[in-house]
Amino acid sequence: MTDAARTQRHRERMQRKKAIVDASIARADQTKGLLLVLTGNGKGKSSSAFGMIARALGHGMRVGVAQFIKGRSDTGEEAFFRRQQDVIWHVLGEGFTWDTQNLERDTATAQRGWHVVQDMLRDPALDLIVLDELTYPLKFGWLDLGTVLNDLEHRPPMQHVVITGRAAPEALCEAADTVTEMRDSKHAFRAGITAQPGIDL
């Protein structure tokens, strides 16, 4: 085959492909506030949520963040996003339940945290809300799943919500518009490499 024939064949194949892709894009024409769940054991759940914050800020949107669980306050994401004027950042956790070792206190902390989230879920001025590591308080029984689902359902119609954490409950995934399971194919941590600034914290 000559180069010209190869070029022509590539063009024809790509024209057919483009028609298919364009038709599928044309079919997807609705907008709404999305509920996204990022779960699984792989790296990238929280960082993906933080990337969506950057995207939202680039469009002039307002963002609210609630970090459950996290006890440390020296992370890069917090330092960076607290400097941005359109971000409200709440750290609502005191660490994992094996750090605190006190179930009553964990539950009370999570419940107080959820009241903060409820205020955000009633505020149509917030275009995107990130509930980082919310799956853990659900899994540990500190928060009631029915209450959480109900509050999510009654949020403003154009408000996006991103929820991260391992082992997302089935009912939460059913309620979500988009669910990604991040599968851990290989992880530097298992090769003896510590959590590093810019990548993991």
Add this chain to the structure above:
Amino acid sequence: MTDAARTQRHRERMQRKKAIVDASIARADQTKGLLLVLTGNGKGKSSSAFGMIARALGHGMRVGVAQFIKGRSDTGEEAFFRRQQDVIWHVLGEGFTWDTQNLERDTATAQRGWHVVQDMLRDPALDLIVLDELTYPLKFGWLDLGTVLNDLEHRPPMQHVVITGRAAPEALCEAADTVTEMRDSKHAFRAGITAQPGIDL
């Protein structure tokens, strides 16, 4: 069981759990420049890379970004990160090969783009490099995988590199320290919802 007994039992169980978690953290004590690959069909690959940029900036690190493929320049991530002084942002693509429909031009564009990346991979002042959607020029044959792997291998030892895109080549995953496969459990796009600012672009 009384409340006090339950509290005590929870504490003991969590003390044992904490000892296990702490030991595993203590074993992971190395630092090095990581190569991360974020692949799979699920949502969250590029946004995870952008979240790591935010983390890195929060730690005062310098970041270089090369976006392959992407033809549009109205994305939130680009608008937002171009405002940040420690970020160098390159858009190196002209769209998917079914958009351009010209294999020679696609190849030439990708090769020029890789020269830009090579300069970043030789610059130890850049702490994190994001090669967004690099898997596509590899898959379409516009770039030589051997060259790419060789250049990655010879980068500065503390430089982190994050590569995103579907269908990452096996050899790239083998070279990586961390590989996450983002699995598409459910996607709003399939339910007729268009790509939305702050979430998808």
